[in-house]
Amino acid sequence: MNENKEPDGNPWMKSLLIWLGVVVALILFVSMFDSRARTTAADGIAYSEFLQRVDEGSVKEVAIAPDMVSGKFTNDTSFRAMAPADPTLVSRLSAKGVKFSAQPKDEPSFWMILLYQSLPFLLILGIAFFVLRQMQKGSGSGAMGFGKSKAKMLTEKHGKVTFDDVAGIDEAREELQEIVDFLKDPTKFARLGGKIPKGALLVGSPGTGKTLLARAIAGEANVPFFTISGSDFVEMFVGVGASRVRDMFEQAKKNAPCIVFIDEIDAVGRHRGAGLGNGNDEREQTLNQLLVEMDGFEANEGIIIIAATNRPDVLDPALLRPGRFDRQVVVPRPDIEGREKILAVHMKKLPLAPDVDSRTIARGTPGFSGADLANLANEAALLAARKGKRLVAMQEFEEAKDKVMMGAERKSMVMTEDEKKATAYHEAGHALVSLHVDGCDPLHKVTIIPRGRALGVTWNLPERDRFSMSMKQMKARLALCFGGRIAEQLIYGKDALNTGASNDIQQATDMARSMVMEYGMSEKLGWLRYRDNQDEVFLGHSVARSQTVSEETARLIDSEVRRLIEEAEGAARKVLTDNLHELHRLAEALLEYETLNGEEAKRAIAGEDLGRDEGDKSRPAPLVSGGSSIPKTRRPKGGFGDPSPQGA
Structure with missing residues (x-):
């Protein structure tokens, strides 16, 4: 790939010459005005x-x-003196026999007058030109060149990436192959009259x-690759973005065949007419301008536009029609096979111990994206180095x-014994x-060690990748929500409830309201999707007023939400009341060991020994089974794992 270079040589030497020119002009300007004074002196x-x-x-x-007299003394030395108007001078010189003559006044030439008058303005303009050029040099545009494209050409020195470095998204790779x-071979398609899509949208x-x-x-x-962000097109001046689009395609034509990658295209490609004012x-x-360049009267052959966005729903329809971004490639979160391949890519750079199994880690991380897995491998390396x-x-x-x-872990956080005990019963109730309760995900881990903003955490994680949830599973998670509060109520009474x-x-x-208003899981409300009156939006052609609910429907929604909450509360209360002795055993084990995995929690409930060493009671046994996972969304405060379905 070729790299764009400045044709003017070393930019440091160029700047030095400009500064030297400015200094010389200043010296010349001062010396011209001060020449007569220096000559007289x-x-x-x-x-x-x-x-x-x-x-x-x-x-x-x-x-x-x-206004001046000059001449020579008898010893042939020259002199000069500023002279006032003296009518007696001629007579005095004649009386002494001095040879004298008259000189006209020294008038400057036309060119000297022009230079005197224009030099200050030229100097000011030169300095302004230089300052503007330096201010805009970093953005890739010369002085007053706001319309120049900010697209950068990616070269091999930045690190060449191939499909071997991309794992876990095989379907997307096949689409783009x-x-x-x-x-590589345009004639292969031209022989059969086929045309390659001009644009591919990665979603x-x-x-x-x-x-x-x-x-x-x-x-x-192995072709030139231009990269630019959607926000780089838009400036405060109207017309600058369109000029940059034209300039970007001009650069691409000179390097065709090539690829132009526009990241976060929704910054410039939002639905037209959706704004206010x-x-x-x-x-x-x-x-x-982007629409015209992609599919207008002038065909841009050999230029492939690839764009990426997280919000395809807000893009203008004209951008997605055939002839422009007519191929949408979905880049999903990887499944277990994909996660294993991604981990293998990132683990190649790490010195691994023999007990590391990428398959086990992949089974334990459903919902993780490629960036999440890269961060996971990096955090593991940092922990080992620490x-x-x-x-x-x-x-x-x-x-x-x-x-x-x-x-x-917030190990420095000091909790009183009463707070620690209340947290243990709260998390034991969830677990x-x-x-x-039938329908809950397997118990992965329960701990009373503060993490982030949570005083304790109970993780219930799916056995495999999940793309939807049944009504039975959602009701089970509703019951799981109230396990901690009801456990505290049974142990301490209603007056001792706290804000945890x-x-x-x-x-x-939120889950019960979604079941009623979005998922059609209420017999009284039917299979309709409802929207709160506060959820009116301004994106689109008109405000979605037809989807708002009446007062009567709102009361029915509230009653159905309350019914689901009360049923879940009753189910959790029955479990904890019938198994109160197990609640005490699990809470005591948490107070002793602080962290338990799923198998250890079951053994603690059964009254069995957990089999830990005396010097390592605070660390749970390592999980080697594949029946655990980590939710995608962080929970800001205590309780249990993320209730939202993975991939839903």
């Missing part, structure tokens, strides 16, 4: 001294100017590898999963409900 004498020398007879000859084949959640996939296409095809003229003009180890073991990966999802269950109540309420 060099050999000038006072007029009174001149008259005295005339009277003494030591003056040989004199040249009389309107056709573009690579076209860039996926943050961190799934859209940008990496675009770089891999350029690396495989006329503050979006610049963005809409930029979008219009401990002074030479190899990264499975224990570091387990601790890294906990840290990535829930934050670091016990998950073990007895606020996040549990919020999650339960």
Whole structure:
């Protein structure tokens, strides 16, 4: 790939020459105005001294100017003196026999007058030009060149990426392999009359590898790769974005065949007419120019536009029609096979201990994106380095999963015995409900060690990747929400309730409301989707007023939500009341060991020995089974694992 270079040589030497020119101009300007004063000061004498020398007879000859006299003394030395209007001078010179003559006034030439008057303005303009050029040099545009494209050409020195570096998204790779084949051999498609899609839109959640996939296409095809962000087009001046789009395509034509990658295209490609007022003229003009360049009267052959976005629903329909971004490639979160391949890519750079199994880690991380897995491997390496180890073991990966999802352990946080005991019963209540209510995910881990903003955490995680949830599973999670609050109520009474269950109540309420208003899980309300009156939006052609609910429907929704909450509360209360002795055993085990995994929690409920060493009671046994996972969403406050379905 070729790299764009400045044709003017060394930019440091160029700047030095400009500064030297400015200094020389300043010196010349000052010297021109000060020349007469310096000349007079060099050999000038006072007029009174001149008259005295005339009277003494030591003056040989004199040249009389309107405001100056000059000449030579009898010893042939020159003199000069500023002279006032003196009518007696000629008679005094004649009386002493001095040879004298008259000189006209020294008038500057036309060119000198022009230079005197224009030099200050030229100097000011030159300095302003230089300052503007330096201010805009970093953005890739010269002085007053706001319309120049900010697209950067990616070269091999930045690190060549191929499909071997992209794992876990095989379907997306197959979709884009056709573009690579076209860039390598365009005649293969032209012989049969086929035309390659002009644009490919990569759609996926943050961190799934859209940008990496675009770089891999350029690396495989070995063609120039221009990259730019959607926000780089838009400026405060109307028309600048459209000019930058034109300039970007001009650069691409010179390097065709090539790839132009626009990241976060929703910044410039949003639905036209969706804004309030006329503050979006610049963005809409930029979008219009992009539409014309991609599929207008002038065909841009050999230029492949690849764009990435997390919000395809807000893009303008004209951008997605055939001839422009007519191929949408979904880049999903990887499944277990994909996660294993991604982990293998990132683990190649780490010195691993023999007990590290990428398959086990992959089974324990459903919902993780490629960026999440890269962060997981990096955190494990940092933890091993902090401990002074030479190899990264499975224990570091387990601790890294906990840290990535829930934050670091707050070991410095001091809790009273009463608070610690209340937290133990709260988390034991969550764990016990998950073990007895049919439909709950398997118990992964329960701890009373504060992490992030949570005083304790209970993780219930699915056995495999999940893409939807049944009504039975959602009701089980509703019951799981109230396990902690009901456990505290049974042990301490209603008057001792605290604020620790606020996040549990919020999650339960949101889930029950979604079941009624979005998922059609209420017989009274039917299979309709309802919207709160407060959820009116301004994106689109009109406000969605037809989806708001009446007062009567709102009361029915509230009653159905309350019914689901009360049923879940009753189910959790029955489990804890019938198994109160198990609640005490599990809470006592948590107070002793602080952290238990799922199998240890079951043994503690049964009254069995957990089998830990005396010096390592605070660390749970490592999990080697594949029946655990980590939720995607962090929980800000205490309770249990994320209730939202993975991939829903």
